[in-house]
Amino acid sequence: MEAYGAANSNNKRRFTKCPWGREEDDILTAHVKTHGVGNWNYIADHIPGRTGCGFFLSFTGQSCRLRWFNQLDPKIDKSPFSEEEQQKLLQLQREYGNRWSTIVRFFPGRTDNQIKNQYHVLAGSQYTKASSPSSSITEPVGTPLNGGYIDLSWYRSTVSSFEVGSQFSNNSTGVAPHLADRIGTPLFSGGPSSVNAETWLAARSFNSFDCMSLGNVYGHLGASRGDFMMLDGNSAKISESCPVALPTQGADGGDLQFIDFLGVGTSE
DNA sequence: AAAACCTGCAACCGCAGGCAC
DNA sequence: AGTGCCTGCGGTTGCAGGTTT
Numbered sequence: 181m182e183a184y185g186a187a188n189s190n191n192k193r194r195f196t197k198c199p200w201g202r203e204e205d206d207i208l209t210a211h212v213k214t215h216g217v218g219n220w221n222y223i224a225d226h227i228p229g230r231t232g233c234g235f236f237l238s239f240t241g242q243s244c245r246l247r248w249f250n251q252l253d254p255k256i257d258k259s260p261f262s263e264e265e266q267q268k269l270l271q272l273q274r275e276y277g278n279r280w281s282t283i284v285r286f287f288p289g290r291t292d293n294q295i296k297n298q299y300h301v302l303a304g305s306q307y308t309k310a311s312s313p314s315s316s317i318t319e320p321v322g323t324p325l326n327g328g329y330i331d332l333s334w335y336r337s338t339v340s341s342f343e344v345g346s347q348f349s350n351n352s353t354g355v356a357p358h359l360a361d362r363i364g365t366p367l368f369s370g371g372p373s374s375v376n377a378e379t380w381l382a383a384r385s386f387n388s389f390d391c392m393s394l395g396n397v398y399g400h401l402g403a404s405r406g407d408f409m410m411l412d413g414n415s416a417k418i419s420e421s422c423p424v425a426l427p428t429q430g431a432d433g434g435d436l437q438f439i440d441f442l443g444v445g446t447s448e
Numbered sequence: 449a450a451a452a453c454c455t456g457c458a459a460c461c462g463c464a465g466g467c468a469c
Numbered sequence: 470a471g472t473g474c475c476t477g478c479g480g481t482t483g484c485a486g487g488t489t490t
Contacts, residue, residue, distance in 0.1 A: 197458075198460095199484095241475075243459080251458075279478090280478075280479065281479085293458075296479075297456070298457095
């Protein structure tokens, strides 16, 4: 959808955000009061295109709908989440998974976007708390971990995404051969809230030769984008390279292990 | 004081389902 | 039955502002 512009050849930058202005909000609110909720494309057609993003940009019905339901609707409760709400959210997420539209029904005045964002915040911090349901978490926040081992339960709550080591794709010291054809393949994204990743990690036992680069790790891990994570039983080691003993590659490569986080198979 | 880093959240994307024609 | 439009949903990303170094 190039209307949102700014996608470049390597897809690193997919769009440029263009915040709504006060005047635009007023126009949208007036239209909703006049025409009611719905008919978003009609409403979008009657709001002047927005400027100020470096280029002219037309509103879309989808954009108007999101703006209204997530920000402008007077019924929205914009106060910070209480401790009680946070606990309720965590409990409901365990029960319903990432079905935010279902969960939001338990929070009158909140939006699904609020719920989703709040859960991401909670999921990113809960494992660092003493009240965490996991008793195996021993790594204190702030400890430099580069080169040290970390507990995977802690890791699960901290890593937001990673992929096979593209950082070393042109480097002979890089990726294990059994993963070489998967360079750049996202193994998991979506943050700690990802049910798939959580389920996968909980269910899978790791082989000592599993070695992959981290895509995006919080700074207090002591690791950074492109660093490797070597999986070893129930622990993982962060390293700048991948010096583990590598398994013998099969003749056709077809029997080699593929770490399929999302359960989508091995197709490219 | 400045730079780097981190956090929270608004806004976008892509897809799927429902509905009218 | 097929098509296209509209709406809703969940995942993802960009960025402002706060915090740390």
